[in-house]
Amino acid sequence: MLVNSDDFRAAARRRLPRVAFDAIDGGAGDEVTLRHNRSAFDEIALRPRVLADVRERSIATTVLGCPVSMPLLVGPAGFARMRHRAHNREGGLAVTRAAADAGTVYALSTVASVPLQDVARAADGAKWFQLYPPSDPGECRNLLG
DSSP, X not given: OOOSHHHHHHHHHHHSOHHHHHHHHOOSTTOHHHHHHHHHHHTOOOOOOTTOXXXXXXXXXXXXXXXXXXXXXXXXXXXXXXXXXXXXXXXXXXXXXXXXXXXXXXXXXXXXXXXXXXXXXXXXXXXXXXXXXXXXHHHHHHHHO
């Protein structure tokens, strides 16, 4: 049973090829931000409210003015196709569709496995783009155009 983030991490470690798991599980550089994020999650305590009426609850909110069904977004992760069992371009498009189906934002990485235009057409959900601008302005225009 998957109950918390540690359970999901353990399941991912069992199911994914090591190179894919390491790419998802690791952080950039010295991983300081990764450690801070994990520490912040450790500070969150859930308080069960037994017998509370939860029929009319919503976790919908907005993030930077964009309505989302929950306060979770799909962050930019390059080479999403590594995480798809077929190891094809479907990985990036599947993530786009999953985020749209869940009613949340998909943030596309500059090093995405598929062209921006294909991702834009894959689903109607909100999409953001993480741009690492190339040094050549013309390349940047081509990337976004």
